[in-house]
Amino acid sequence: MADNGDNDSQHRVNEGDYVVLKRGDIYKSVQIQKKKKTVFEKQWFFLDNAVGEFYGTTFEVVTGGTLQPRKPKHVESSADAKEAGTDNRNILDDGKSQKLTRDDIETLKEQGLKGQEIVQQLIENSTTFRDKTEFAQEKYIKKKKKKYENSVTVLKPSCRVLAMMYHSREPGKICHMRYDTLAQMLTLGNIHAGSKVLVFETCAGLVLGAVMERMGGYGSVVQMYPGGGSVRAGVESFGFPSHFHDTLHEFPICHVNALLAGALDTEAKDIDADAGQANGDKSNLTQTDPGKAESKEGSPDKEDQSMETSTSTDPAEDKEREEREKLREIRGQEKKVKMEAKRKKLAAAAAVLEGRNADGLVIASRFHPCPVLLGLIKFLAPSRPFVVYSQYKEPLIECYTKLREQGGAVSLRLTESWIRHYQVLPNRTHPMLLMSGSGGYLLSGTTVATDTPKTGSTRGEEPAAKRLKLTETTEG
Amino acid sequence: MSFVEYSEFIQEGDVAIIFLGHDSMMPVKVQQGSQTQTRYGVIRHSKDLIGQRFGTKVTCGKGGWVYVLHPTPELWTLNLPHRTQILYTTDIANITMMLELKPASVVCESGTGSGSLSHAILRTIAPTGHLHTVEFHQQRAEKAEEEFREHRVGHLVTVRNQDVCKEGFGVTGVADAVFLDIPSPWEAVQHAKNAMKRQGGRLCSFSPCIEQVQKTCAALADEGFEEISTLEVLLKVHDVRTITLPLPDFGPDRPLETPTDTPVPSNTSVLCKTTTPPREMAGHTGYLTFATKPRV
Numbered sequence: 001m002a003d004n005g006d007n008d009s010q011h012r013v014n015e016g017d018y019v020v021l022k023r024g025d026i027y028k029s030v031q032i033q034k035k036k037k038t039v040f041e042k043q044w045f046f047l048d049n050a051v052g053e054f055y056g057t058t059f060e061v062v063t064g065g066t067l068q069p070r071k072p073k074h075v076e077s078s079a080d081a082k083e084a085g086t087d088n089r090n091i092l093d094d095g096k097s098q099k100l101t102r103d104d105i106e107t108l109k110e111q112g113l114k115g116q117e118i119v120q121q122l123i124e125n126s127t128t129f130r131d132k133t134e135f136a137q138e139k140y141i142k143k144k145k146k147k148y149e150n151s152v153t154v155l156k157p158s159c160r161v162l163a164m165m166y167h168s169r170e171p172g173k174i175c176h177m178r179y180d181t182l183a184q185m186l187t188l189g190n191i192h193a194g195s196k197v198l199v200f201e202t203c204a205g206l207v208l209g210a211v212m213e214r215m216g217g218y219g220s221v222v223q224m225y226p227g228g229g230s231v232r233a234g235v236e237s238f239g240f241p242s243h244f245h246d247t248l249h250e251f252p253i254c255h256v257n258a259l260l261a262g263a264l265d266t267e268a269k270d271i272d273a274d275a276g277q278a279n280g281d282k283s284n285l286t287q288t289d290p291g292k293a294e295s296k297e298g299s300p301d302k303e304d305q306s307m308e309t310s311t312s313t314d315p316a317e318d319k320e321r322e323e324r325e326k327l328r329e330i331r332g333q334e335k336k337v338k339m340e341a342k343r344k345k346l347a348a349a350a351a352v353l354e355g356r357n358a359d360g361l362v363i364a365s366r367f368h369p370c371p372v373l374l375g376l377i378k379f380l381a382p383s384r385p386f387v388v389y390s391q392y393k394e395p396l397i398e399c400y401t402k403l404r405e406q407g408g409a410v411s412l413r414l415t416e417s418w419i420r421h422y423q424v425l426p427n428r429t430h431p432m433l434l435m436s437g438s439g440g441y442l443l444s445g446t447t448v449a450t451d452t453p454k455t456g457s458t459r460g461e462e463p464a465a466k467r468l469k470l471t472e473t474t475e476g
Numbered sequence: 477m478s479f480v481e482y483s484e485f486i487q488e489g490d491v492a493i494i495f496l497g498h499d500s501m502m503p504v505k506v507q508q509g510s511q512t513q514t515r516y517g518v519i520r521h522s523k524d525l526i527g528q529r530f531g532t533k534v535t536c537g538k539g540g541w542v543y544v545l546h547p548t549p550e551l552w553t554l555n556l557p558h559r560t561q562i563l564y565t566t567d568i569a570n571i572t573m574m575l576e577l578k579p580a581s582v583v584c585e586s587g588t589g590s591g592s593l594s595h596a597i598l599r600t601i602a603p604t605g606h607l608h609t610v611e612f613h614q615q616r617a618e619k620a621e622e623e624f625r626e627h628r629v630g631h632l633v634t635v636r637n638q639d640v641c642k643e644g645f646g647v648t649g650v651a652d653a654v655f656l657d658i659p660s661p662w663e664a665v666q667h668a669k670n671a672m673k674r675q676g677g678r679l680c681s682f683s684p685c686i687e688q689v690q691k692t693c694a695a696l697a698d699e700g701f702e703e704i705s706t707l708e709v710l711l712k713v714h715d716v717r718t719i720t721l722p723l724p725d726f727g728p729d730r731p732l733e734t735p736t737d738t739p740v741p742s743n744t745s746v747l748c749k750t751t752t753p754p755r756e757m758a759g760h761t762g763y764l765t766f767a768t769k770p771r772v
Contacts, residue, residue, distance in 0.1 A: 054675070054771050055675075056675075180569075183569040186569065187550065190549070192579075192599050193579040194482075195482060218579060218603070382529060383529075384531070398749075410495055415714065417566065417710075417712075418712055419707055420709075424690055424693045424704075426690065441714070448532075448543045449529065
């Protein structure tokens, strides 16, 4: 089972791969496309040279915008600073210590000096550097390196990296969900290979992708989505192998009630799989009266075309019209095929949901969680976990209250995760100076069989006296 | 039933979690003819459990009832017999994500302890991954092995009774991730490095004391690990409560008017739905240090 050279190809960057660029704590998800300019941290460069290299390689951005793999010598040359002071009592912060001007530094950059070399120049031209303490010197070098370094690391995408990226770059897109909260969700939801998980999220696909990563391509995931189609940009960034998508279904929530009532006819040709396009794709029906627009595209189109046929006898015009008609017919057929494929997908998703035996439910959206939870929890089998994320606490209080009232869930917990990072250096170990204010809230619980009696109430079978005692002690 | 796969019905030999009420649960080993005593009365396995669906309500001897739940690593963590101090779900969740564990991952862990994290790892790496877990205490190692078998996850794990600091994990070049929860993790860093795959991997060390963290970070840097990062996580629980707030009485609203005969009804208190924190909470479990081993 030891690692051998044959597997190396899967660890190399390929064109078309989704990767994550990293510099320090900054991450960015991009797709490798040759000859395409990528911008990252105010720098423009081409990713061409990354193709064929191993994931995890660090590159230098050289003038011209090309990447060069960095030699792994990585010498921490701070040991060169032999001279150091003891404290800062005589150091004046007058902004005049650095002799190099902004223009000087720009010139150095244009000359092609590497980040390391620029930092060296700054040290040599600083009047106060040798008076600083060793710690202060290290801190100074670290700070300058961060500012002038030119390196980019190419990483393989993972939930960890993408969750941190989204949280620091575009928290609004993921409802301000912090990565440790996402970690809780995946574990509390017992997301694992082989299960059937329902996901309702408006987090750009990050949560969906995270769930899929933990499923490893086994089992099935049903993405429930609100009107307008499912958003899956985040899922692309994970770079899953194509067979993972075979396990991913989607189902528009506008059909949930029908499905629960057993009234969803997925065989009907006019079933609308795209909730956001109530009248079907209008592109082919531009010439028809929208008032008569039906989802049976094939026939109305043709009929309308023939109705529009004028009685002109110009042969050239006739030929043109013929060709136009042919095109419309082809497009009409394509449209039909597409709609049929969509209908099939919808039917497949409905089949997965119908059994009401899903193994897990994950909700993370900008929608009010209460109706979402109460609606979707019906699809879960008994003794299965559910997790609801909300940026705010109050909506979850409502969920908690309603669930307690209606029953069917135990171990309800409203929690908030708190995280703190540390700087660990000899004699300089302390928590970081800034920390995240909040990462959102979670409501978690486990479903249980509901007392839906087939004949009469099971409650009535128990002696009244015992029932009273139980309601005191059993807080479900 | 298994800890890595759900099943619908309770069978002989299963482990089930009996849910008695708020924060009160207990594990049972389901066996024909067995009985389990609860405060609500006796549960007869053959009649009440075997063949029933997980999640159903079971009526006990005295007339009270309980729920029978399918085991999960999270429920196991809350109910397992402690042979050592264990890791709880909050830390486990972050470890799982930060180590990038997923199906097919190969993981090395030491010490096994009571198996709390082990079960969570097994759940995540199934069905194609493997866990190599090392425990230097012989009885604990044996008990862990026994439990993994009972929980039907034995095929995914290898338990080794040895000292990881001296002998390593027993495998080399196979691990995607290494986890250390031992008194002197800096002594195991080199072994961890050897156990990991050539293309690299992730490492996590859990230590209660900051001095241990400092030594470990220094050792990791010396061995060429990158992205070294230390953090701690805590869970704040919010208890949902309806509270009653009495309203003050400042006297009648319109004192200068002649009082009418009909008395004006006043609300003396307001109900408020809110959350309160528990009186005390877990303040510290341990520091989590993560690092990446680069490709060799």
